[in-house]
Amino acid sequence: MTFRFEHETLGQRVRFASGTAREALAAEIESLGATRVMVIAGAAEADLATDITEGLPVAVRHDEVVMHVPVPVAERARAAAARHDVDLLVSVGGGSTTGLAKAVALTAGLPIIAVPTTYAGSEATNVWGLTEGAKKTTGVDARVLPRAIVYDASLMLTLPIELSVASGLNALAHCVDSLWAPRADPINAALAAEGIRALAAGLPRIVDDPADLAGREEALYGAYLSAVSFASAGSGLHHKICHVLGGRYDLPHAPTHAVVLPYVLALNAPAAPEADARIARAFDADTGLDGLQALRERLDAPRNLRDHGFEEDRIGDAVEAILPSVPETNPVTVTPENLERLLRGAWEGADPR
Template sequence: MIQTSFSYDALPMRVRFGSGVIASLPEEIARLGARRALVLCSPEQRDTGEAIAGALGDRSAGVLAEARMHVPVEVAARARARAAELGADACVAVGGGSAIGLGKAVALEHGLPVVAVPTTYAGSEMTTVWGITENGRKRTGKDPRVLPAAVLYDPDLTLGLPIAMSVTSGFNAVAHAVEALYAPDRSPVVSLMAEEGVRAMTEALPAVFADGGDADARAKALYASWLCGATLGATTMSLHHKLCHALGGTLDLPHAATHTVVLPHALAHNQPAAPDAAEALSRALHADDPARRLWDLAGSLDAPRSLRDLGMSESDIDPICDEVVNAPYANPAPVTRESVRRLLHTAWTGDPPRPRPLKATRP
């Protein structure tokens, strides 16, 4: 069915994509009118961060390798202080959602422009969404100040991404596109990007799994992550992201792996209430039951399929359920305590996704 009523706001950002495009980074910093950029990355990406700083030459203000999942408020505060101390007037965020999220936290406080250099498939670089975790609770919001001024997608930088991380990061990207297909503020443009993003990513991941050095597969996965991230940037999030924000912020579960486990179950909950989205996903995945297809794909790629295996205790289900139900996101299917608890328990055990039961109708 053609959507006949919608609005679409294009985000003001610049994207450069291609093998070796990282060489244009000094040019992009100069284009912003910036003099010195602080490179932000995680401790695991320090070598890459140092290489990026070296490529910046005199335009480098140094490297801060302290990015962590869910952007703890104390890490954000240290990054802001370090940027001010070094006189940085721009940031280069290198890595996945943790590094780019840290760049956004600096931009939110100081208004410094961010150039994002993604090395995973998280997609945060395409959105105005920021998140900071404090006292076990993750706060999120939207602000145009945090949108990267430029994004450099260089598939060469993803060749060293570990296979397991590649798979879960890819599922994280797919989750963005899945929810965009039934978001209340979706548009035909977003739906086209979302369907293509799901198709490209789920085709690329088995090839990446088979050979992490497959340059074509890596480029296809990064292309898919761009599309999936763009859909996240153009729409509001629903039950899946609410669940993952609660699980990550409260229990500090690994971000991409949590998305991987939860996605099939959240989709199974919503499929009956979102027939157009289910039809698009069926085309992209070549499957009658998209939720079950994603669960099966995760298993075939040795991805986690149980919240219990990620470190969640069964006693955590009720507190997470309360957090989700008490402040729900917009969602096509009803979000009740009973249905969310059922969803979480199935995701915790690692059983196949169970469709949301439909209420019986009176004759």
């Protein structure tokens, strides 16, 4: 094997320790010298955010968090940050919360400290996304990469099993997509493989016992690795599909990723044997798809898109919307025909094999 690649590692600090969120956050705020903090947390995380930011220099708390970050929601958050003259953003929540903080940082240039409460992974990437007029636009910008991440798995002990599973499989999709994304390289692949192994080990423990802190830590560790690999490799076919489905039809983010993943893997694996072998080894299975499907069965994962609001008569429209964004590096040439089959299979919940 001849090694020839370019790899970029993003610079941020990670504090990973259960039960230490308040102390870790205080230390990060002090290190940045911030005196007027904007805390972004949706209603579901409001009490948690209040608890871990107690005694810190909070200038404003902002709780309007909406999935896929609609532009008007972003504009109101930007206005609140300006109105209160804040010098630091602290996001406490899942991908939508982190995404809103990124939308503010994109225009205001403010630093972010992210405190994740799901396995979304947005906190470890320099990717932003905004939705306007049923179209989700994404981009890459150094300004949106959080300066630091505070990982505390104890914050996830109350995350419902269904959301834990969907969010964890969303993280696993980052790993799989990183193996054939536009900037895939051996370092991304190594991170992705360990991410798959950790998620496959941690998620079943969470399903068996939601209070299993060690299982939560394993899954959170895997989610971080998945996001780092994705940030370097870029968006592959899976994420291009899911960004259209989420932004255009307002489908829930994590369940959409969880449903679509096996169909993309089934399409690409035959043309990417090295990637498939790596995925299979991470799952300790004969093939990547065998391993993924066994895990999905074990987790009782989301099975189809129709259960999440995607209507059959939108499949043709989705095909037209997705095709222009398909990466040239995808292992299989994507056509209207095989893309329609993929989406129809995901809509029905058919066996991807």
